[in-house]
Amino acid sequence: MAKRAKEYKHVLIIMRHAKTEAFNAKGDFERVLTDKGLKQAKRVAKGLRDMGLVPDQIDCSSATRAMQTCERMLKVFGDAPKVDYYQDLYAKGMQAVFDMLAACKDKRHALLVLGHEPTVSLASQWLAGEQSDPGQLDLLNLGMSTAGVAIFGSNAPFRKWGTHEANLIAVLTPKEFEK
Template sequence: MKQPKHADDAPVPGRRLVLLRHAKAEPASGTIPDFDRPLALNGRRQASGVGMALTAAGLVPELVLVSSALRTRQTWDLARGHLGGHPKVPVELHDDLYAASIGDVLDLVRGVDPAIKTLLVVGHEPTMAATAAYVADKSSDDAALAQVRVGVPTATFSVLSATKQPWQEWGKRSARLVRVGRPS
C-alpha cells in the first residue's frame, strides 16, 4: 500500500482519523423514518465539496467506515466522486454507527488494519464531535477543540493525528486534534 502524503507531497507520519458529520439532510417528517432521510439539495452540494476539501487537505482516506443510514451513505458517495482521481477507496457500512456512542466509534477504529494510515468515519452528531473531543489530547488546536466541544455543523470534518499510536491504542486524549474543516 502506498504511503499517504500531504497535499505538498510530504509523507504523512503516524495515523490520521477524520471524523465527518454527514451533509445536510431533508428535515425530519412523520412520513420517512429518520434512518431513511435523504440529503437535501444543499447537502448534495456540501457532500461534493467535502470530497474536494479532503483532497485539497491531503486527507484522502485509505479506508472509510460509514453509517448505514441513507444520508451518510449519500454523503460518502458524493464526496468519493470528488477525490481527485484517487483509486476506489474501500468502504465498510456499519449499522452500529447510526446510533453510536463514543465507545462504539472507538471500537471500530481499534479494529482497523494497522497498515491503514488515514481513516475516515462518516457518522452523526453529536457522536462525531464528541468522539473528536474525547480523543483530543492537550496539544490539540484550541479553536478546533472549542468547536468540537459544542458540536459541528453538517458536512464538517475533524482531523486527529497520532505519530506513533497504533489504532488499537486510540482512546481518551490519545491524539492531537489538528483541525476542524468544512467545504466552502
C-alpha cells in the first residue's frame, strides 16, 4: 500500500478523529478523546510514519476531539507538518473538505484532512475515481471508523482535484496499523 502511494506526486489522507466520550456537558464541540482514542491516534500516526506517509500539511477541525487527535499524532510526526485548524471542518460538511483542497498550495505533497463523520466518508466517496478498488469503495459506504483513514493519490496538485478524479488507495482502521 505504501508502495502504491509513492507512485503519486500528491497523497491525501482523510481521517476521522479518534474515539471520544459519548457526551460532554459543554456540548458536542467540546467532546474529548477517551484513553482508547489517545491510543488510536498514536497507533495511526506511527503506522503512517512507518509507511513514509507523514503529511507536510494537516488541516484539522477545531473541535476539541479533532485537535486532541492531531496533537497526539504530532508527538509521533514531530515538527514536519504545518497545522491549521478550521471551524468549517466541523460545521460546513463535505464542502469544507473541497475548500481545503482548493486552497492547498502546489508545493504540498502529502495532506491530511482531519474531521468528522459523515463528512469524511462522504467526501472520500466523492473524491474516489473510477480506477478505485470497488472493495475499498464499499468500505466507505459503511462510514469511517474512529481514527479511520482513507488514502488517495493523484499526480495533479490538490487544488485541481475534482469529484471522482483521485485514486482511492486504501481505507484503513486503527487495528490495521497494529504490528
